[in-house]
Structure formats: C-alpha cells, structure tokens
Amino acid sequence: DTEVTQTPKHLVMGMTNKKSLKCEQHMGHRAMYWYKQKAKKPPELMFVYSYEKLSINESVPSRFSPECPNSSLLNLHLHALQPEDSALYLCASSQERGLGETQYFGPGTRLLVL
C-alpha cells in the first residue's frame, strides 16, 4: 500500500481563521513533506520532517506551522493566511535512505483564502 491520505479535501478560510491540514501514511516512512502547488506550476517544497524532527524549512512564512505528532502523522497549522496562499497543499512521504528514494504524494487539500 503506497497511500498517503490528506484531510480535508477542500478548505475555505478567512484571513483571521485558524485551521489545520492533516496527513497520514502507514508505509513506515520516516520522512514526510509539505508542498505547496499553484495552478500550472510544479510543487514547491515547504517543510521536511525526518524521524519526526523538522529537518528542512524552505523559508516559509510563520503563518504556516508544521507539526509531526508521530511517525505516521503530519499536520500543517494555518493562521492569518493571505489570499495569495490559496493553493493545493500536498503531503508526501518517503523512506529516509537507501532504496526508498521515492516520494509518494497524497491527493492534496485545495485551500481557498478569502
């Protein structure tokens, strides 16, 4: 099973709201990622967690706050977002080393900020 699940599928929020995106994988992967994807563009890396510790933050604004409660779960907390943050937010996972270089993506959360 190479499934990464994400909830919710769609989210509409105002600029003063606080919301969270959730991601889950049960493949035993120890690296998990958040990406942002705008229409007709490739995914842009936001954060990488390795063994539940944040290892890469691609200079993402503090209104995005990631959290990795355990090896299977990854959250992205959203607060005071701007309309330009509207995008498809993708979660992915991979094994950390060795043969498991493949990143498996979830279906994404379509976020609209009003």
Next chain:
Amino acid sequence: QQQVKQSPQSLIVQKGGISIINCAYENTAFDYFPWYQQFPGKGPALLIAIRPDVSEKKEGRFTISFNKSAKQFSLHIMDSQPGDSATYFCAARVSGGSNYKLTFGKGTLLTVNP
C-alpha cells in the same frame, strides 16, 4: 535558478501516437530521476524513475531514456491514450543525502486526442 529544464510546455498527440517529453539538468550530483503524472485536482503520482547507471528503463507503455554525458533524460509514452492526458513533471535529486529536495521541471501538459 532552474536546475531542471523541461520541454515542451504543452503537447498534443493523437491516440496511438508517441508522446515525448524532454528534461535537461545542470547539477551533476543528481542521481535519481523520477517522472510524476498529475491529473487535475489530484496529487502527483510516481510514474517511473531511473538512476544514471542505466540508459533506459521501460515499464509498460512508458520508457525513460537517459543520456548521462548530455545530462538529459526523456519520457516516451507509446500508444498514447486519451487517459494519459495529464501534466507530467520530471524531477531530480541527490539520493542518500540529508537534503531531501526534489527539483522539479516546470511540467508538460499532455493532451491525447481520441
């Protein structure tokens, strides 16, 4: 700085034809080259991947050709079908390092006409 250049930006092919998408890279440290297929509103799905120790890899109708000296790789879709209509992203990364970043090409929108 775009490290993976992908062409063409869009491609229209007739059913049964061959679709060819090309990518070129600059970083000689890249040693893992996946192709992702993405349908509208969905997350990218790994299609096929190659390492530079082989010049070609085939999986069903999909073939990656790799030219290490030219720093180029391409995706060939044989007997293209309307269901292949999607956006295709090539990518590259340095495997086994602490940097987990996939560098994506800008994508190719493939349309297969019936």
